[in-house]
Amino acid sequence: MDEAFTTVDGSSSVASDSLQPSIIPLNVPLLSAFLALSLAQFLKLFTTWYKEKKWDPRRLVRSGGMPSSHSATVTALAVAIGLQEGTGGSVFAVALVLACVVMYDASGVRLHAGRQAELLNQIVCGLPPEHPLSHVRPLRDSLGHTPIQVAAGALLGCLVAYLMRT
Structure with missing residues (x-):
């Protein structure tokens, strides 16, 4: 019985040492x-x-x-x-x-969303100054990535x- 107790006691001290928090994770x-x-x-x-x-x-x-x-x-x-x-x-x-x-998202959905933003910005820039959307801030068009x-x-x-x- 003492032998089993010693083994358990020894392994628990090893486990507690490994759980000590380090300064840098x-x-x-x-x-x-x-x-x-x-x-x-x-x-x-x-x-x-x-x-x-x-x-x-x-x-x-x-x-x-x-x-x-x-x-x-x-x-x-x-x-x-x-x-x-x-x-x-x-x-x-x-x-x-x-x-x-x-x-997949970076080269698919986000890339195409950026291209749509670029196209919308071109459309808005072509609107006459009296149009209500002509002074809208441009959309960010650098969203996605090429393959x-x-x-x-x-x-x-x-x-x-x-x-x-x-």
């Missing part, structure tokens, strides 16, 4: 996702400059553009979970489905997750 999938998001948003400054030859600091917080930060974030999360816990678990399945939905932007974001997310693995 080491959740690699979460850190990978946030790092991929930050890198993608930062890279948009340079891709915008390359394409438009102007610095636009608003790109740090806006959606749309190259690479897709949405894709980078969810891909980094899914890949980091897959590397840490394996690809056979439910958590990886949820992360993978979430990544697929987000990337290339989504792929670039996904590649960035994979790279970040791979480099962050423990």
